[in-house]
Amino acid sequence: MLDDLAFFGSKVPHNGYELERIFGIHAPRMSERFDRETWDMMVRARDEEGKSLPQMMKDVGLSLTVVRERMVKNLNYDGEVLETKSESEIPIPSRDAYFHGYWLSDGFFRFYERELREVFEFPPLESEDRELAEIIKLSRQSTAIHVRRGDMAQFGWSAPAEKFAERIKWMEEHRAPQRYFLFSDDIPWCRENADALGLSGLKDRLVIVEGHKKEKAYIDMQLMSMCVNRVSDRSSFSLLAGFLCRAPNACNISSWKISNAEFVPQ
Structure with a gap:
């Protein structure tokens, strides 16, 4: 599921979350998994304390393995972190994982290129x-x-x-x-x-x-x-x-x- 925490709070980037409005894509999102009070608390922790979602999970005993795109360092997390070696070498943990990166190169999703092109259909x-x-x-x-x-x-x-x-x-x-x-x-x-x-x-x-x-x-x-x-x-x-x-x-x-x-x- 998508970590959509960045699209809540006082510092929403660009125009916010637009996958559904523009492309009609309803992806499973983290915000849908929590009640409003809990999610608001998580948004404040991100805004005021700089906490990342995986760090919040770890703080309450739900530790994740972070798989981080090589050279992408902007994540505050003191748990296990694995780094990609290349676009074709992405570590897949056997436990719950959090994938962190920009993933801009099509090498990361070349095997699903046709499916993605079909899903992203402009109005x-x-x-x-x-x-x-x-x-x-x-x-x-x-x-x-x-x-x-x-x-x-x-x-x-x-x-x-x-x-x-x-x-x-x-x-x-x-x-x-x-x-x-x-x-x-x-x-x-x-x-x-x-x-x-x-x-x-x-x-x-x-x-x-x-x-x-x-x-x-x-x-x-x-x-x-x-x-x-x-x-x-x-x-x-x-x-x-x-x-x-x-x-x-x-x-x-x-x-x-x-x-x-x-x-x-x-």
């Missing part, structure tokens, strides 16, 4: 977005550019602007897109830094996608998944868009992961 688009989707569909080698700012920029984790320029240059040389589609949570910043991002040279081939905020933010992911190619920031949002892309020979280039492309920075 129909509304009129204006249908028109944009048609433009994407009719554009040869349509390419999404996703520049994520927000918390990633605050933490210093966003890719430098010049990285986008390098990858756009690669796209120009190897895919020659007819149109590019820019997606970002900070379009004004992108406009101010258009030269550094490599956007200025695209001129009338660049479509800036705006207007999808809060409960409609997922539409950016949906439209990105319709593009043949993606130039992405360090973002699970755009990585999932690439995974859900149905286009044959799709190309996804990001600041930390490259697939179906041999990209060598100059």
Whole structure:
């Protein structure tokens, strides 16, 4: 079951839990296993004391083995912790376990790729977005550019602007897109830094996608998944868009992961 503790309390990330609202997926969640009073107490322990769910379990005598994705350290737990060695070497404990990580690489779920693609089905688009989707569909080698700012920029984790320029240059040389589609949570910043991002040279081939905020933010992911190619920031949002892309020979280039492309920075 999913640990959905992060979607309660005073610091809910992004738009909260959206699997059911957007994709109609009702996954078993930890919050459904406790009465309201107990769950509220657990939320306070997370917010005020920084306790993780496995640590709460251990504190009341229900010790878990944590399986942690390699290099992911942000979990407070003083019990047994096993670490993955690679995407194909994931330790599976014989006792109750808690899997902690981002699990962004498709190597972790390659055997279930077909089933996942079937489950993650976007809802129909509304009129204006249908028109944009048609433009994407009719554009040869349509390419999404996703520049994520927000918390990633605050933490210093966003890719430098010049990285986008390098990858756009690669796209120009190897895919020659007819149109590019820019997606970002900070379009004004992108406009101010258009030269550094490599956007200025695209001129009338660049479509800036705006207007999808809060409960409609997922539409950016949906439209990105319709593009043949993606130039992405360090973002699970755009990585999932690439995974859900149905286009044959799709190309996804990001600041930390490259697939179906041999990209060598100059």
